[in-house]
Amino acid sequence: MSKSLIGKVVLVGGASGGIGSAISRQFLMQGCKVVLVGRNKAKLFFLAETLGSDFGTENLLPIVADCNVETEIVSAVNRANSHWSQLDVVVANIGDGRSESAAIPSHDSFTNALQVNLRIAENLARATQSGLERSKGSLLFISSIAGLQVTGAPTDYSVAKAALIMLSKQLSHKFAPNIRVNCIAPGNIYFQGGRWDEILISDPTITETMLKTKVPLNRFGSPEDVANAAVFLSSDLASFITGSCLTVDGGQTSAF
Amino acid sequence: MHQFSLTGKVIVVTGAAGLLGVNHIEAIASAGGQPIMLDIDKNRLEKTAYEIGEKFNIRIPYFELDITHAIQVEKCCNEIVRTFGHIDGLINNAANNPKVETDEIDSQSRVERFNMNQWDADISVGLTGAFLCTKYFGEAITKQGGSIINISSDLGIIGPDQRLYEIPGIAPENQPVKPVSYSVVKAGLIGLTRYTATYWADKKVRCNALCPGGVENNQTNSFVAKLTSLIPMGRMAYQDEYQGSIIFLLSDASNYITGTTLIADGGRTVW
Numbered sequence: 001m002s003k004s005l006i007g008k009v010v011l012v013g014g015a016s017g018g019i020g021s022a023i024s025r026q027f028l029m030q031g032c033k034v035v036l037v038g039r040n041k042a043k044l045f046f047l048a049e050t051l052g053s054d055f056g057t058e059n060l061l062p063i064v065a066d067c068n069v070e071t072e073i074v075s076a077v078n079r080a081n082s083h084w085s086q087l088d089v090v091v092a093n094i095g096d097g098r099s100e101s102a103a104i105p106s107h108d109s110f111t112n113a114l115q116v117n118l119r120i121a122e123n124l125a126r127a128t129q130s131g132l133e134r135s136k137g138s139l140l141f142i143s144s145i146a147g148l149q150v151t152g153a154p155t156d157y158s159v160a161k162a163a164l165i166m167l168s169k170q171l172s173h174k175f176a177p178n179i180r181v182n183c184i185a186p187g188n189i190y191f192q193g194g195r196w197d198e199i200l201i202s203d204p205t206i207t208e209t210m211l212k213t214k215v216p217l218n219r220f221g222s223p224e225d226v227a228n229a230a231v232f233l234s235s236d237l238a239s240f241i242t243g244s245c246l247t248v249d250g251g252q253t254s255a256f
Numbered sequence: 257m258h259q260f261s262l263t264g265k266v267i268v269v270t271g272a273a274g275l276l277g278v279n280h281i282e283a284i285a286s287a288g289g290q291p292i293m294l295d296i297d298k299n300r301l302e303k304t305a306y307e308i309g310e311k312f313n314i315r316i317p318y319f320e321l322d323i324t325h326a327i328q329v330e331k332c333c334n335e336i337v338r339t340f341g342h343i344d345g346l347i348n349n350a351a352n353n354p355k356v357e358t359d360e361i362d363s364q365s366r367v368e369r370f371n372m373n374q375w376d377a378d379i380s381v382g383l384t385g386a387f388l389c390t391k392y393f394g395e396a397i398t399k400q401g402g403s404i405i406n407i408s409s410d411l412g413i414i415g416p417d418q419r420l421y422e423i424p425g426i427a428p429e430n431q432p433v434k435p436v437s438y439s440v441v442k443a444g445l446i447g448l449t450r451y452t453a454t455y456w457a458d459k460k461v462r463c464n465a466l467c468p469g470g471v472e473n474n475q476t477n478s479f480v481a482k483l484t485s486l487i488p489m490g491r492m493a494y495q496d497e498y499q500g501s502i503i504f505l506l507s508d509a510s511n512y513i514t515g516t517t518l519i520a521d522g523g524r525t526v527w
Contacts, residue, residue, distance in 0.1 A: 172526055173526050173527055176490065177488065177489045177491070217460075218458065222512070225511060228510065229509075229513065232500070232509060236500065237504060238520070240522050242522060244519045246513070246516060246518060250514065251462075254449075254453050254516070
Protein backbone atom coordinates (compact mmCIF):
# COMPACT_ATOMS: atom_id res chain seq x y z
CA MET A 1 0.00 0.00 0.00
CA SER A 2 1.31 3.38 -0.94
CA LYS A 3 -0.09 5.18 2.07
CA SER A 4 1.06 3.80 5.32
CA LEU A 5 -0.67 2.79 8.52
CA ILE A 6 2.69 2.13 10.18
CA GLY A 7 2.72 3.06 13.86
CA LYS A 8 -1.01 3.74 14.07
CA VAL A 9 -2.85 2.48 17.14
CA VAL A 10 -5.96 0.48 16.30
CA LEU A 11 -8.60 -0.66 18.79
CA VAL A 12 -10.66 -3.64 17.66
CA GLY A 13 -13.79 -4.29 19.70
CA GLY A 14 -14.81 -7.91 19.33
CA ALA A 15 -11.29 -8.97 18.38
CA SER A 16 -11.34 -12.65 19.17
CA GLY A 17 -14.02 -13.86 16.75
CA GLY A 18 -13.41 -14.94 13.16
CA ILE A 19 -13.78 -11.51 11.56
CA GLY A 20 -12.28 -9.60 14.49
CA SER A 21 -9.13 -11.70 14.56
CA ALA A 22 -8.67 -11.33 10.78
CA ILE A 23 -9.10 -7.55 11.08
CA SER A 24 -6.56 -7.45 13.92
CA ARG A 25 -4.09 -9.49 11.88
CA GLN A 26 -4.44 -7.28 8.80
CA PHE A 27 -3.75 -4.13 10.79
CA LEU A 28 -0.69 -5.76 12.35
CA MET A 29 0.49 -6.70 8.86
CA GLN A 30 0.33 -2.98 8.01
CA GLY A 31 2.64 -2.16 10.92
CA CYS A 32 -0.05 -1.01 13.36
CA LYS A 33 -0.23 -1.54 17.10
CA VAL A 34 -3.48 -3.26 18.00
CA VAL A 35 -5.61 -3.19 21.14
CA LEU A 36 -7.58 -6.43 21.19
CA VAL A 37 -10.80 -6.06 23.16
CA GLY A 38 -12.89 -9.14 23.83
CA ARG A 39 -15.00 -10.81 26.45
CA ASN A 40 -13.71 -14.37 26.29
CA LYS A 41 -10.40 -14.33 28.17
CA ALA A 42 -9.16 -17.71 26.92
CA LYS A 43 -9.89 -16.91 23.25
CA LEU A 44 -8.47 -13.42 23.53
CA PHE A 45 -5.20 -14.51 25.10
CA PHE A 46 -4.83 -17.38 22.67
CA LEU A 47 -5.23 -14.87 19.82
CA ALA A 48 -2.77 -12.47 21.45
CA GLU A 49 -0.24 -15.28 21.77
CA THR A 50 -0.66 -16.31 18.13
CA LEU A 51 -0.48 -12.76 16.79
CA GLY A 52 2.32 -11.92 19.23
CA SER A 53 4.53 -14.65 17.83
CA ASP A 54 3.97 -13.35 14.29
CA PHE A 55 4.11 -9.60 14.89
CA GLY A 56 5.73 -9.11 18.32
CA THR A 57 3.96 -8.92 21.66
CA GLU A 58 5.04 -5.28 22.01
CA ASN A 59 2.56 -4.42 19.22
CA LEU A 60 -0.39 -5.97 21.02
CA LEU A 61 -2.48 -5.07 24.02
CA PRO A 62 -5.17 -7.64 24.87
CA ILE A 63 -7.88 -6.30 27.17
CA VAL A 64 -10.61 -8.52 28.55
CA ALA A 65 -13.83 -6.55 28.78
CA ASP A 66 -17.54 -7.28 28.69
CA CYS A 67 -18.60 -4.57 26.28
CA ASN A 68 -22.21 -5.03 27.35
CA VAL A 69 -21.18 -3.00 30.38
CA GLU A 70 -20.43 0.59 29.44
CA THR A 71 -18.00 1.11 32.31
CA GLU A 72 -15.93 -1.81 31.08
CA ILE A 73 -15.67 -0.18 27.64
CA VAL A 74 -14.56 3.07 29.26
CA SER A 75 -11.98 1.23 31.38
CA ALA A 76 -10.64 -0.62 28.34
CA VAL A 77 -10.29 2.60 26.35
CA ASN A 78 -8.59 4.33 29.31
CA ARG A 79 -6.16 1.45 29.61
CA ALA A 80 -5.38 1.60 25.90
CA ASN A 81 -4.86 5.37 26.10
CA SER A 82 -2.50 5.12 29.06
CA HIS A 83 -0.55 2.35 27.33
CA TRP A 84 0.06 4.05 23.98
CA SER A 85 -1.21 7.64 24.49
CA GLN A 86 -2.76 7.70 21.04
CA LEU A 87 -5.70 6.18 19.25
CA ASP A 88 -5.96 6.39 15.47
CA VAL A 89 -8.46 3.77 14.38
CA VAL A 90 -11.42 2.11 16.10
CA VAL A 91 -13.24 -0.88 14.64
CA ALA A 92 -16.54 -1.68 16.33
CA ASN A 93 -16.96 -5.30 15.35
CA ILE A 94 -19.12 -6.67 18.16
CA GLY A 95 -22.33 -8.36 17.09
CA ASP A 96 -24.30 -11.56 17.28
CA GLY A 97 -26.72 -12.78 14.61
CA ARG A 98 -28.26 -15.51 16.75
CA SER A 99 -31.76 -14.68 17.83
CA GLU A 100 -35.35 -15.90 17.81
CA SER A 101 -36.77 -16.91 14.43
CA ALA A 102 -40.27 -15.56 15.09
CA ALA A 103 -41.39 -12.80 12.70
CA ILE A 104 -41.55 -10.48 15.67
CA PRO A 105 -39.16 -11.75 18.33
CA SER A 106 -39.96 -11.37 22.01
CA HIS A 107 -39.37 -8.12 23.84
CA ASP A 108 -36.35 -9.57 25.62
CA SER A 109 -34.86 -10.86 22.39
CA PHE A 110 -35.28 -7.48 20.71
CA THR A 111 -33.73 -5.71 23.69
CA ASN A 112 -30.76 -8.06 23.62
CA ALA A 113 -30.27 -7.75 19.84
CA LEU A 114 -30.27 -3.97 20.04
CA GLN A 115 -27.86 -4.06 22.97
CA VAL A 116 -25.31 -6.37 21.33
CA ASN A 117 -25.54 -5.10 17.75
CA LEU A 118 -26.14 -1.39 18.27
CA ARG A 119 -25.71 -0.08 21.81
CA ILE A 120 -22.21 -1.53 22.27
CA ALA A 121 -21.06 0.23 19.08
CA GLU A 122 -22.68 3.44 20.30
CA ASN A 123 -20.88 3.15 23.66
CA LEU A 124 -17.58 2.39 21.97
CA ALA A 125 -18.00 5.46 19.74
CA ARG A 126 -18.72 7.63 22.77
CA ALA A 127 -15.74 6.30 24.71
CA THR A 128 -13.29 6.77 21.85
CA GLN A 129 -14.54 10.04 20.37
CA SER A 130 -12.05 12.33 22.11
CA GLY A 131 -9.08 10.08 21.32
CA LEU A 132 -10.04 9.89 17.66
CA GLU A 133 -10.57 13.65 17.51
CA ARG A 134 -7.04 14.23 18.77
CA SER A 135 -5.57 11.97 16.10
CA LYS A 136 -8.05 12.93 13.36
CA GLY A 137 -8.70 9.24 13.13
CA SER A 138 -11.14 6.76 11.68
CA LEU A 139 -14.14 5.01 13.21
CA LEU A 140 -15.46 1.93 11.47
CA PHE A 141 -18.63 -0.02 12.23
CA ILE A 142 -19.21 -3.57 11.09
CA SER A 143 -22.88 -3.86 10.17
CA SER A 144 -24.38 -6.49 7.86
CA ILE A 145 -26.29 -6.74 4.60
CA ALA A 146 -29.17 -7.74 6.89
CA GLY A 147 -29.26 -4.04 7.76
CA LEU A 148 -29.81 -3.17 4.10
CA GLN A 149 -32.22 -5.78 2.80
CA VAL A 150 -34.47 -8.53 4.09
CA THR A 151 -32.33 -11.65 4.23
CA GLY A 152 -32.86 -14.83 6.19
CA ALA A 153 -31.50 -13.11 9.30
CA PRO A 154 -33.63 -12.55 12.44
CA THR A 155 -35.83 -9.46 12.53
CA ASP A 156 -34.34 -7.89 15.65
CA TYR A 157 -30.76 -8.45 14.50
CA SER A 158 -31.56 -6.90 11.10
CA VAL A 159 -33.24 -3.89 12.66
CA ALA A 160 -30.23 -3.35 14.93
CA LYS A 161 -27.81 -3.58 12.00
CA ALA A 162 -29.90 -1.10 9.99
CA ALA A 163 -29.77 1.27 12.95
CA LEU A 164 -26.01 0.81 13.09
CA ILE A 165 -25.74 2.02 9.48
CA MET A 166 -27.69 5.15 10.39
CA LEU A 167 -25.52 5.64 13.50
CA SER A 168 -22.52 5.55 11.18
CA LYS A 169 -24.05 8.12 8.82
CA GLN A 170 -25.11 10.38 11.69
CA LEU A 171 -21.66 10.32 13.25
CA SER A 172 -19.92 10.82 9.90
CA HIS A 173 -21.73 14.13 9.69
CA LYS A 174 -21.48 15.13 13.33
CA PHE A 175 -17.88 14.00 13.96
CA ALA A 176 -16.70 15.71 10.74
CA PRO A 177 -14.25 17.03 9.81
CA ASN A 178 -11.96 15.47 12.40
CA ILE A 179 -13.10 11.84 12.42
CA ARG A 180 -14.01 9.82 9.36
CA VAL A 181 -16.82 7.35 10.09
CA ASN A 182 -17.72 4.47 7.79
CA CYS A 183 -19.45 1.15 7.82
CA ILE A 184 -18.93 -2.25 6.25
CA ALA A 185 -21.90 -4.47 5.49
CA PRO A 186 -20.57 -8.01 5.10
CA GLY A 187 -22.63 -10.71 3.45
CA ASN A 188 -22.21 -14.37 4.24
CA ILE A 189 -18.79 -14.79 5.78
CA TYR A 190 -17.53 -18.27 6.56
CA PHE A 191 -15.04 -19.11 9.29
CA GLN A 192 -14.49 -22.05 11.55
CA GLY A 193 -16.78 -21.87 14.55
CA GLY A 194 -18.95 -19.22 12.90
CA ARG A 195 -22.66 -19.37 12.16
CA TRP A 196 -22.20 -20.72 8.64
CA ASP A 197 -19.84 -23.38 9.96
CA GLU A 198 -22.57 -24.52 12.34
CA ILE A 199 -25.16 -24.57 9.55
CA LEU A 200 -22.81 -26.36 7.16
CA ILE A 201 -22.23 -29.10 9.70
CA SER A 202 -25.94 -29.60 10.30
CA ASP A 203 -27.00 -29.41 6.64
CA PRO A 204 -24.40 -28.97 3.87
CA THR A 205 -27.06 -28.72 1.14
CA ILE A 206 -28.63 -25.59 2.62
CA THR A 207 -25.46 -23.56 2.24
CA GLU A 208 -24.82 -24.78 -1.30
CA THR A 209 -28.35 -23.87 -2.34
CA MET A 210 -28.15 -20.51 -0.60
CA LEU A 211 -24.91 -19.58 -2.34
CA LYS A 212 -26.17 -20.68 -5.75
CA THR A 213 -29.46 -18.87 -5.50
CA LYS A 214 -28.46 -15.70 -3.65
CA VAL A 215 -24.78 -14.87 -4.10
CA PRO A 216 -23.64 -13.99 -7.64
CA LEU A 217 -20.01 -14.86 -6.91
CA ASN A 218 -21.31 -18.23 -5.67
CA ARG A 219 -19.08 -18.50 -2.64
CA PHE A 220 -18.78 -17.42 0.97
CA GLY A 221 -16.72 -14.40 1.84
CA SER A 222 -13.73 -14.87 4.11
CA PRO A 223 -12.85 -12.87 7.23
CA GLU A 224 -9.86 -11.59 5.22
CA ASP A 225 -12.23 -10.10 2.63
CA VAL A 226 -13.80 -8.00 5.40
CA ALA A 227 -10.40 -7.25 6.94
CA ASN A 228 -9.04 -5.89 3.63
CA ALA A 229 -12.01 -3.56 3.37
CA ALA A 230 -11.49 -2.50 7.00
CA VAL A 231 -7.84 -1.67 6.37
CA PHE A 232 -8.73 0.25 3.21
CA LEU A 233 -11.44 2.36 4.84
CA SER A 234 -9.28 3.09 7.91
CA SER A 235 -6.25 4.17 5.91
CA ASP A 236 -5.32 7.30 3.99
CA LEU A 237 -6.30 5.44 0.83
CA ALA A 238 -9.84 6.40 1.85
CA SER A 239 -9.04 9.90 3.11
CA PHE A 240 -12.09 11.47 1.41
CA ILE A 241 -14.47 8.65 2.33
CA THR A 242 -16.83 9.23 5.22
CA GLY A 243 -20.45 8.25 5.74
CA SER A 244 -20.10 5.32 3.34
CA CYS A 245 -21.48 1.84 3.77
CA LEU A 246 -19.39 -0.63 1.80
CA THR A 247 -20.97 -3.99 1.04
CA VAL A 248 -18.63 -6.99 1.04
CA ASP A 249 -21.14 -9.55 -0.10
CA GLY A 250 -20.19 -11.18 -3.40
CA GLY A 251 -22.89 -9.11 -5.10
CA GLN A 252 -25.77 -10.43 -2.98
CA THR A 253 -27.48 -7.07 -2.43
CA SER A 254 -27.26 -6.07 -6.08
CA ALA A 255 -28.93 -9.19 -7.40
CA PHE A 256 -31.66 -11.78 -7.36
CA MET B 257 0.64 -5.51 0.89
CA HIS B 258 0.20 -8.07 -1.85
CA GLN B 259 -3.63 -8.02 -1.87
CA PHE B 260 -3.46 -4.35 -2.88
CA SER B 261 -0.94 -5.01 -5.64
CA LEU B 262 -1.80 -4.72 -9.34
CA THR B 263 1.36 -6.39 -10.52
CA GLY B 264 0.84 -8.18 -13.84
CA LYS B 265 -2.61 -6.69 -14.38
CA VAL B 266 -3.40 -4.93 -17.68
CA ILE B 267 -5.98 -2.22 -17.09
CA VAL B 268 -7.73 -0.09 -19.71
CA VAL B 269 -8.88 3.41 -18.77
CA THR B 270 -11.19 5.60 -20.85
CA GLY B 271 -11.07 9.36 -20.68
CA ALA B 272 -7.53 8.68 -19.53
CA ALA B 273 -6.01 12.04 -20.41
CA GLY B 274 -8.51 14.03 -18.34
CA LEU B 275 -8.16 15.26 -14.78
CA LEU B 276 -9.34 12.09 -13.03
CA GLY B 277 -8.16 9.78 -15.80
CA VAL B 278 -4.55 10.80 -15.33
CA ASN B 279 -4.85 10.02 -11.64
CA HIS B 280 -6.33 6.58 -12.36
CA ILE B 281 -3.33 5.89 -14.60
CA GLU B 282 -0.94 7.00 -11.86
CA ALA B 283 -2.75 4.81 -9.32
CA ILE B 284 -2.45 1.73 -11.55
CA ALA B 285 1.21 2.40 -12.28
CA SER B 286 2.01 3.06 -8.60
CA ALA B 287 0.52 -0.32 -7.64
CA GLY B 288 2.61 -2.14 -10.24
CA GLY B 289 -0.06 -2.55 -12.91
CA GLN B 290 0.12 -1.89 -16.64
CA PRO B 291 -2.21 1.00 -17.52
CA ILE B 292 -3.47 1.54 -21.05
CA MET B 293 -4.78 4.97 -21.90
CA LEU B 294 -7.79 5.64 -24.15
CA ASP B 295 -8.90 9.17 -24.95
CA ILE B 296 -10.20 11.23 -27.84
CA ASP B 297 -7.59 13.96 -27.30
CA LYS B 298 -4.39 12.80 -28.99
CA ASN B 299 -2.18 15.68 -27.84
CA ARG B 300 -3.04 15.23 -24.18
CA LEU B 301 -2.69 11.47 -24.52
CA GLU B 302 0.82 11.75 -25.91
CA LYS B 303 1.88 14.22 -23.27
CA THR B 304 0.41 12.45 -20.23
CA ALA B 305 1.39 8.93 -21.33
CA TYR B 306 4.96 10.15 -21.68
CA GLU B 307 5.00 12.07 -18.37
CA ILE B 308 3.49 9.27 -16.27
CA GLY B 309 5.62 6.68 -18.05
CA GLU B 310 8.73 8.65 -17.13
CA LYS B 311 7.61 9.02 -13.53
CA PHE B 312 7.09 5.28 -13.04
CA ASN B 313 9.68 4.09 -15.54
CA ILE B 314 7.19 2.12 -17.64
CA ARG B 315 5.87 2.33 -21.17
CA ILE B 316 2.22 3.34 -21.26
CA PRO B 317 0.44 2.46 -24.50
CA TYR B 318 -2.25 4.89 -25.56
CA PHE B 319 -5.02 4.86 -28.14
CA GLU B 320 -6.70 7.87 -29.70
CA LEU B 321 -10.22 6.57 -29.77
CA ASP B 322 -13.86 7.56 -29.96
CA ILE B 323 -15.50 5.13 -27.53
CA THR B 324 -18.92 5.76 -29.03
CA HIS B 325 -17.84 3.90 -32.20
CA ALA B 326 -18.15 0.16 -31.74
CA ILE B 327 -15.72 -0.72 -34.51
CA GLN B 328 -13.00 1.49 -33.04
CA VAL B 329 -13.48 -0.03 -29.58
CA GLU B 330 -13.41 -3.58 -30.96
CA LYS B 331 -10.23 -2.93 -32.97
CA CYS B 332 -8.54 -1.36 -29.97
CA CYS B 333 -9.51 -4.29 -27.76
CA ASN B 334 -8.16 -6.82 -30.26
CA GLU B 335 -4.88 -4.95 -30.50
CA ILE B 336 -4.43 -4.84 -26.72
CA VAL B 337 -5.19 -8.54 -26.39
CA ARG B 338 -2.76 -9.30 -29.24
CA THR B 339 -0.03 -7.28 -27.54
CA PHE B 340 -0.52 -8.22 -23.89
CA GLY B 341 -2.37 -11.53 -24.13
CA HIS B 342 -4.98 -10.53 -21.58
CA ILE B 343 -6.99 -7.66 -20.10
CA ASP B 344 -7.64 -7.70 -16.35
CA GLY B 345 -9.41 -4.45 -15.69
CA LEU B 346 -11.40 -1.59 -17.16
CA ILE B 347 -12.22 1.84 -15.81
CA ASN B 348 -15.16 3.47 -17.57
CA ASN B 349 -14.15 7.03 -16.78
CA ALA B 350 -14.99 9.02 -19.90
CA ALA B 351 -17.89 11.47 -19.70
CA ASN B 352 -18.79 14.92 -20.89
CA ASN B 353 -18.54 17.23 -17.90
CA PRO B 354 -18.80 20.96 -18.52
CA LYS B 355 -16.55 22.93 -16.20
CA VAL B 356 -18.04 25.27 -13.66
CA GLU B 357 -15.01 27.54 -13.46
CA THR B 358 -15.42 28.58 -17.07
CA ASP B 359 -18.57 29.71 -18.84
CA GLU B 360 -19.23 26.26 -20.30
CA ILE B 361 -22.36 25.94 -18.21
CA ASP B 362 -24.77 28.55 -19.48
CA SER B 363 -28.48 29.17 -19.56
CA GLN B 364 -28.77 26.72 -22.46
CA SER B 365 -28.13 23.98 -19.91
CA ARG B 366 -31.61 24.53 -18.47
CA VAL B 367 -34.04 21.68 -19.09
CA GLU B 368 -36.49 23.87 -21.00
CA ARG B 369 -33.81 24.79 -23.56
CA PHE B 370 -31.60 21.74 -23.42
CA ASN B 371 -30.25 21.01 -26.87
CA MET B 372 -30.99 17.52 -28.18
CA ASN B 373 -27.62 17.29 -29.86
CA GLN B 374 -26.00 17.92 -26.50
CA TRP B 375 -28.23 15.32 -24.88
CA ASP B 376 -27.29 12.76 -27.54
CA ALA B 377 -23.59 13.57 -27.25
CA ASP B 378 -23.58 13.32 -23.44
CA ILE B 379 -25.51 10.05 -23.36
CA SER B 380 -23.37 8.72 -26.16
CA VAL B 381 -20.05 9.31 -24.42
CA GLY B 382 -21.17 8.61 -20.86
CA LEU B 383 -23.47 5.62 -21.33
CA THR B 384 -23.10 4.21 -24.84
CA GLY B 385 -19.32 4.51 -24.59
CA ALA B 386 -19.29 2.79 -21.20
CA PHE B 387 -21.52 0.04 -22.58
CA LEU B 388 -19.36 -0.51 -25.68
CA CYS B 389 -16.20 -0.68 -23.59
CA THR B 390 -17.92 -3.10 -21.21
CA LYS B 391 -19.04 -5.18 -24.20
CA TYR B 392 -15.60 -5.55 -25.78
CA PHE B 393 -13.06 -5.10 -22.97
CA GLY B 394 -15.39 -6.80 -20.49
CA GLU B 395 -15.65 -9.88 -22.66
CA ALA B 396 -11.87 -9.99 -22.87
CA ILE B 397 -11.76 -9.82 -19.06
CA THR B 398 -14.08 -12.85 -18.82
CA LYS B 399 -11.25 -15.03 -20.16
CA GLN B 400 -9.55 -15.04 -16.76
CA GLY B 401 -11.60 -12.76 -14.51
CA GLY B 402 -10.92 -9.23 -13.33
CA SER B 403 -12.44 -5.97 -12.24
CA ILE B 404 -14.45 -3.20 -13.90
CA ILE B 405 -14.95 0.19 -12.28
CA ASN B 406 -17.60 2.59 -13.52
CA ILE B 407 -16.88 6.17 -12.49
CA SER B 408 -20.20 7.56 -11.37
CA SER B 409 -20.49 10.63 -9.15
CA ASP B 410 -22.07 11.96 -5.99
CA LEU B 411 -24.57 13.30 -8.54
CA GLY B 412 -25.39 9.69 -9.41
CA ILE B 413 -26.77 9.49 -5.86
CA ILE B 414 -28.33 12.90 -5.25
CA GLY B 415 -29.72 15.65 -7.45
CA PRO B 416 -27.52 18.68 -8.07
CA ASP B 417 -27.99 21.70 -5.82
CA GLN B 418 -28.46 24.20 -8.63
CA ARG B 419 -27.84 27.10 -6.24
CA LEU B 420 -24.15 26.22 -6.56
CA TYR B 421 -24.13 27.44 -10.14
CA GLU B 422 -26.13 30.64 -9.62
CA ILE B 423 -24.74 33.87 -11.02
CA PRO B 424 -25.81 37.08 -9.23
CA GLY B 425 -27.88 39.50 -11.26
CA ILE B 426 -29.30 36.94 -13.69
CA ALA B 427 -33.02 36.22 -13.84
CA PRO B 428 -34.00 32.80 -12.40
CA GLU B 429 -35.16 31.50 -15.78
CA ASN B 430 -31.74 32.27 -17.26
CA GLN B 431 -29.56 30.91 -14.46
CA PRO B 432 -27.09 28.21 -15.54
CA VAL B 433 -27.62 24.72 -14.14
CA LYS B 434 -25.73 21.46 -14.03
CA PRO B 435 -26.92 19.66 -17.17
CA VAL B 436 -29.61 17.02 -16.69
CA SER B 437 -27.61 14.64 -18.88
CA TYR B 438 -24.84 14.51 -16.29
CA SER B 439 -27.11 13.16 -13.57
CA VAL B 440 -28.74 10.71 -15.98
CA VAL B 441 -25.38 9.37 -17.17
CA LYS B 442 -23.99 9.01 -13.65
CA ALA B 443 -27.12 7.27 -12.32
CA GLY B 444 -27.20 5.08 -15.43
CA LEU B 445 -23.67 3.91 -14.73
CA ILE B 446 -24.82 2.54 -11.37
CA GLY B 447 -27.43 0.47 -13.21
CA LEU B 448 -24.78 -0.74 -15.66
CA THR B 449 -22.65 -1.67 -12.66
CA ARG B 450 -25.28 -3.86 -11.01
CA TYR B 451 -26.16 -5.46 -14.34
CA THR B 452 -22.55 -6.26 -15.20
CA ALA B 453 -21.80 -7.50 -11.67
CA THR B 454 -24.53 -10.10 -11.84
CA TYR B 455 -24.21 -10.86 -15.57
CA TRP B 456 -20.56 -11.89 -15.45
CA ALA B 457 -20.27 -13.04 -11.82
CA ASP B 458 -19.83 -16.63 -13.00
CA LYS B 459 -16.87 -15.50 -15.11
CA LYS B 460 -15.23 -13.94 -12.04
CA VAL B 461 -15.64 -10.45 -13.43
CA ARG B 462 -16.38 -8.03 -10.62
CA CYS B 463 -17.95 -4.67 -11.38
CA ASN B 464 -18.31 -1.76 -8.99
CA ALA B 465 -19.20 1.91 -9.17
CA LEU B 466 -17.13 4.67 -7.62
CA CYS B 467 -18.96 7.87 -6.77
CA PRO B 468 -16.43 10.66 -6.31
CA GLY B 469 -17.34 14.08 -5.03
CA GLY B 470 -16.02 17.34 -6.48
CA VAL B 471 -12.29 17.68 -7.05
CA GLU B 472 -10.27 20.85 -6.50
CA ASN B 473 -9.51 22.28 -9.93
CA ASN B 474 -9.21 26.06 -9.86
CA GLN B 475 -12.92 26.65 -9.34
CA THR B 476 -13.99 30.11 -8.31
CA ASN B 477 -13.79 30.93 -4.60
CA SER B 478 -17.51 31.48 -4.31
CA PHE B 479 -18.26 28.10 -5.90
CA VAL B 480 -15.81 26.34 -3.59
CA ALA B 481 -17.25 28.11 -0.54
CA LYS B 482 -20.80 27.13 -1.45
CA LEU B 483 -19.90 23.52 -2.26
CA THR B 484 -17.69 22.89 0.76
CA SER B 485 -20.46 24.14 3.04
CA LEU B 486 -22.40 21.06 1.84
CA ILE B 487 -19.55 18.62 2.50
CA PRO B 488 -19.16 17.42 6.12
CA MET B 489 -15.39 17.12 5.68
CA GLY B 490 -15.44 20.81 4.82
CA ARG B 491 -13.39 20.60 1.65
CA MET B 492 -13.31 19.27 -1.89
CA ALA B 493 -11.23 16.24 -2.77
CA TYR B 494 -7.57 16.55 -3.70
CA GLN B 495 -6.86 15.52 -7.26
CA ASP B 496 -5.01 12.34 -6.27
CA GLU B 497 -7.41 11.40 -3.50
CA TYR B 498 -9.34 8.72 -5.40
CA GLN B 499 -6.24 6.74 -6.27
CA GLY B 500 -6.64 4.58 -3.16
CA SER B 501 -10.20 3.61 -4.10
CA ILE B 502 -9.09 2.74 -7.63
CA ILE B 503 -6.31 0.49 -6.37
CA PHE B 504 -8.60 -1.16 -3.83
CA LEU B 505 -11.42 -1.89 -6.29
CA LEU B 506 -9.06 -3.17 -9.01
CA SER B 507 -7.00 -5.32 -6.68
CA ASP B 508 -7.55 -8.69 -5.05
CA ALA B 509 -8.17 -6.84 -1.76
CA SER B 510 -11.75 -6.37 -2.95
CA ASN B 511 -12.22 -9.91 -4.27
CA TYR B 512 -15.61 -10.37 -2.57
CA ILE B 513 -16.90 -6.92 -3.53
CA THR B 514 -19.06 -6.68 -6.62
CA GLY B 515 -22.13 -4.68 -7.58
CA THR B 516 -21.41 -2.14 -4.89
CA THR B 517 -21.41 1.63 -5.06
CA LEU B 518 -18.44 3.07 -3.22
CA ILE B 519 -19.21 6.65 -2.31
CA ALA B 520 -16.12 8.81 -1.81
CA ASP B 521 -17.53 12.27 -1.32
CA GLY B 522 -16.43 13.61 2.06
CA GLY B 523 -19.90 12.83 3.35
CA ARG B 524 -21.72 15.03 0.80
CA THR B 525 -24.55 12.56 0.24
CA VAL B 526 -25.26 11.50 3.84
CA TRP B 527 -27.59 14.47 4.35
